[in-house]
Amino acid sequence: MIEIKDHSSLIGIPIGFFSPKNVEELSEYLLKNKDFKFRIGAGLTGVSGAAVPTNEEVFIDFSKFKSIVWIDKEEGVFSASAGNTMLEIKNFVESEGWNFPVLPGSMNKATLGGMIACNGGGPYSLKYGKIGNLVREIEVVGVNGEILNFGSVCKKISEGPDFSKLFMGSEGTLGFISKATLSCVKLPEIKLYRISHPSFSYLLSSISVFLRYNPVYLEMAEPDALRFSSKADESVIWLGVEEGTVFNPENHLDLCITKQNKECIKERFDIGFNLQEYKKFIDLDISFPLKQSTELLVNLKKYLSNLGRESVFFGHAGDGNWHIHVFYDEQTPLNEELITGFDDILFKHGGHISGEHGIGRIHKSRFKKFIDNNYKLLYLSIKAHLDPSNKLPSLF
Numbered sequence: 001m002i003e004i005k006d007h008s009s010l011i012g013i014p015i016g017f018f019s020p021k022n023v024e025e026l027s028e029y030l031l032k033n034k035d036f037k038f039r040i041g042a043g044l045t046g047v048s049g050a051a052v053p054t055n056e057e058v059f060i061d062f063s064k065f066k067s068i069v070w071i072d073k074e075e076g077v078f079s080a081s082a083g084n085t086m087l088e089i090k091n092f093v094e095s096e097g098w099n100f101p102v103l104p105g106s107m108n109k110a111t112l113g114g115m116i117a118c119n120g121g122g123p124y125s126l127k128y129g130k131i132g133n134l135v136r137e138i139e140v141v142g143v144n145g146e147i148l149n150f151g152s153v154c155k156k157i158s159e160g161p162d163f164s165k166l167f168m169g170s171e172g173t174l175g176f177i178s179k180a181t182l183s184c185v186k187l188p189e190i191k192l193y194r195i196s197h198p199s200f201s202y203l204l205s206s207i208s209v210f211l212r213y214n215p216v217y218l219e220m221a222e223p224d225a226l227r228f229s230s231k232a233d234e235s236v237i238w239l240g241v242e243e244g245t246v247f248n249p250e251n252h253l254d255l256c257i258t259k260q261n262k263e264c265i266k267e268r269f270d271i272g273f274n275l276q277e278y279k280k281f282i283d284l285d286i287s288f289p290l291k292q293s294t295e296l297l298v299n300l301k302k303y304l305s306n307l308g309r310e311s312v313f314f315g316h317a318g319d320g321n322w323h324i325h326v327f328y329d330e331q332t333p334l335n336e337e338l339i340t341g342f343d344d345i346l347f348k349h350g351g352h353i354s355g356e357h358g359i360g361r362i363h364k365s366r367f368k369k370f371i372d373n374n375y376k377l378l379y380l381s382i383k384a385h386l387d388p389s390n391k392l393p394s395l396f
């Protein structure tokens with residue numbers, strides 16, 4: 001009996017487990033096992049329970065599905081199988097002087113397939129976009145073992161809708177992502193500034209000022225989040241600007257600004273790691289128009305504090321994408337009313353329930369409540385075409 005869990009609170013025991021190493025093994029297995037339902041998983045670093053199987057599903061584990069080759073070293077184009085971790089990809093491209101700008105905090109375990117399936121990002125997404133922006137071509141194994149290819153190795157094509165994008169955020173519901181061809185970038189030299197202020201709302205209101213420097217990243221956390229790293233009793237922005245950018249801290253004397261070495265970004269990334277073992281939590285990975293940052297986040301913090309809830313707020317502030325973890329235990333369990341009240345505030349400010357972590361099993365009922373009916377109809381017709389017998393889970 002194998003127990004499968006990710007970084008949500010869900011645990012599942014599948015009726016079977018198969019760990020293919022390549023397309024041939026996967027296709028053969030799918031052809032032989034036509035009556036099964038499947039759940040796809042790989043690094044199991046997801047925080048929304050999307051990879052956690054029910055007891056009616058066979059778990060297809062992609063963590064051994066690895067291979068990585070250059071398509072064109074000069075242009076910085078490579079092809080990798082879905083099970084390669086983001087750290088393996090980083091090391092591979094850096095050995096030839098390139099960079100891959102999607103570097104999630106979970107990169108030592110999170111896989112290429114998992115990142116594409118969640119349309120994941122990271123701090124550099126402010127400048128380079130999320131992983132979908134870097135995918136040129138994608139190979140997908142269909143539920144009956146057929147091999148499908150979408151997109152092109154060419155940098156630009158305009159031949160109808162780009163169906164490779166269908167799989168960005170598909171969360172293992174439309175097919176088995178087996179391989180992708182991706183573009184690299186050359187990251188610039190970066191100067192990192194740590195900017196702090198005792199007031200969360202005051203620092204939030206300065207985000208737009210710092211975006212004028214065209215940063216490579218702009219991350220932020222408040223003191224409740226910093227309990228899990230430096231324990232600083234203030235709110236902090238980590239601003240990465242390209243070497244050569246004219247940035248004079250003396251123009252912002254109302255804030256405490258210090259130049260740091262690049263490793264100091266650890267103060268931000270330790271938060272996500274260190275809170276994992278603290279208590280059970282729900283990760284509310286919200287995304288919203290930047291100009292709503294101050295009012296929305298201050299209102300959400302107040303809402304949770306007034307209910308006596310322990311929460312931490314941190315994230316990709318330059319993108320308007322924050323990770324809000326609300327902790328719970330037996331004495332203070334999660335309830336629908338709490339989340340509905342949270343979402344009412346979020347939606348009033350034009351927000352969305354996920355920026356890069358997906359819907360999964362945890363946020364399905366929230367998603368179904370607000371999603372447009374046309375979106376649902378289109379998704380279901382695509383699903384009916386690719387997976388007519390519902391062998392894979394559905395977003396609805």
Ligand SMILES: Cc1cc2nc3c(=O)[nH]c(=O)nc-3n(C[C@H](O)[C@H](O)[C@H](O)COP(=O)(O)OP(=O)(O)OC[C@H]3O[C@@H](n4cnc5c(N)ncnc54)[C@H](O)[C@@H]3O)c2cc1C
Pocket residue numbers: 006007039040041042043044045046047050051062082083103104105106109110111112113114115116117118119120121122123170171172173175176177178272273356357
């Ligand atoms: C400490 C920590 C830091 C994190 N930091 C970031 C961050 O900076 N940015 C970010 O975007 N996310 C981050 N995450 C979330 C997580 O790492 C991502 O969601 C990641 O994309 C999950 O990849 P995985 O390989 O672990 O996938 P899993 O958790 O195994 O699966 C996630 C989803 O992908 C699907 N899937 C996996 N492989 C395939 C495949 N081959 N074909 C089709 N579907 C597939 C699964 O069915 C499931 O729906 C973080 C998580 C943790 C715990």
